[in-house]
Amino acid sequence: MKLSVVVPCYNEEAVLSRFDDAVRAALDRLAVPYELCYVDDGSSDGTLARLRGLAQQHRGTTRYLSFSRNFGKEAAMLAGLRAATGDAVILMDADLQHPPELIEKMLDLYQLGHDQVVAKRTRHGDRRLRTALSRLYYRAVNTWVDVELTDGVGDFRLLSRKAVDALLALPEYNRFSKGLFSWIGFDTVTFDYRNAAREAGETKWRLGSLVNYGIDGMLSFNCRPLRLAIHAGLALASLAALYALWIIGAAVVGGVTAPGYVTLVAIIVGLGGLQMVMLGLIGEYIGRIYYEAKRRPHFLVKESGPVREGSPAGEGDAAALGPATDVSAAPRTL
Template sequence: MKLSIVVPCYNEEAVIGRFDDQLRAVLDRLAVEYELCYVDDGSRDGTLPRLRALAQQHRSTTRYLSFSRNFGKEAAMLAGLRAATGDAVILMDADLQHPPGLVEKMLDLYQLGHDQVIARRSRDGDRRLRTALSRLYYRAVNTWIDVELVDGAGDFRLLSRKAVDALLALPEYNRFSKGLFSWIGFDTVTFDYRNAAREAGETKWRFGSLVNYGIDGMISFNCRPLRAAIYAGLSLATLAALYACWVIGAAVAGGVTAPGYVTLVAIIAGLGGLQMVMLGLIGEYIGRIYYETKRRPHFLVKESDGAAPAPAPAHASAPPGTAAAAPRSR
């Protein structure tokens, strides 16, 4: 069999050499043909020159792509999956938080007939607050969305060619891979591993990025928040009608009095805030529809070693009359 390793990279100059050495040491002792597909996601440091050097040093087993700018990890993973030619594909990060030594275990489980082999990290070493918030989020999101997200199960996984082809057949622009992995299904097995510390560089996941990623997960695979807005509106309308009846009854029984200013202001402010939340929610869905209708490519490749990713499926290609520019190869 042939194994492809897809590695998205963004400002990983400090660690990419160690990652390549450790991963290659594991792969060389396995009885498997392999290729390493690095995807530079518009890095601003020396990541791209390092990838050029690796591709020059290991011509037969190493390929790379470089984006014209930072398009995000989702686009980088998609580009790597399109470029991969193996019978199985492993997605992993270059910061060594995904231990290369687990590749052998993934292959063993793949040989048993599984189409997805997921390495689920433990939360050992994480702050208690972060662990609690993460568990709360996954518990909440799984009550909303149409697929199941597993806490600790991320991008570090092996996918069979059948699973890869299924992912590449999904043309949506707004991609949330955790949900897509779960949505395609197939035979899946999960094993746990101890969380590893980042060996160099800084994490790209800030608090704001995590919040935005969480929102993507909440609304990417369902429209239940919109349904909740309907129920919230009906509930508030019912409460408002009951309150109006109470005010009218009190006025008939005791006459009209001046008190009620604070209550009125509180109600107006509360309803106004709720309306803004609902409008923002609706706007988020409309914005996603807007981006989907543009049909722009997920990424642009400015440079490669000659192994450009396969084109998108026909139903996801650009409109008739347009042409895609060929990337510059080295």
């Protein structure tokens, strides 16, 4: 068999060489041929230059492609999966928070017949507040979405060729890989590992990015928020009718009293806020339909490698990496 390791990179110049050494050392201990497929997600530092050097240094086992701009990690993972030629494919980050020494364990479990071998990060060392919020989020999201999302499970996993082909057959533009991995199913096994600290550089996941990612998880695999709008509207209409009956009854019994100015303002503000939330939910779904209808490619590639003998730096062997856009009928660009 052949093993492919797909590594999305965004501004990882400071750690890339150390990562390559570590993962190559782990792979060299295995009795299987392998390839490293790096995807530069439009980095603004020297990541691309490092990838060119690695492709020249390790010909035959290292390939790369570079996007024309930053398209996001989801697009980078998709590009790497399309470029990978192995019978099994491992997805991992370049910051060494995914320990390369776990590759051997993944491969052992894969050879037992599992199509997905998933590394689950423990919460050891995380702040208590972050751990509590994470658990609360996953508990809430799993009551909504049509697939099961597990706390601590991310992109670090091994996929069989069958699972990779299933993922590539899903042409949707708005991709939420955590949900897609769960949606395709197949035989899956999970094992725990202790998360490692980032070796260098800064995390790309800020608070705003995490919030947006959480919203994507809530909306990508269900339309229940829209159903909630119907139930909320019916509940408010019922409450309004009961309140009106109570006001009429109070007026009949005790006469008309001073108008409830505070109550009226509170109701108007509350209903207005609820309407804005519901309009926002509807807008999110419509926006996703809008992007799907455009059928734009998930990414554009400006450069790919390995670098051919005698060619200027950066002129890669495009044919070695296969199609560079998406799996739909959109024009392919390389």
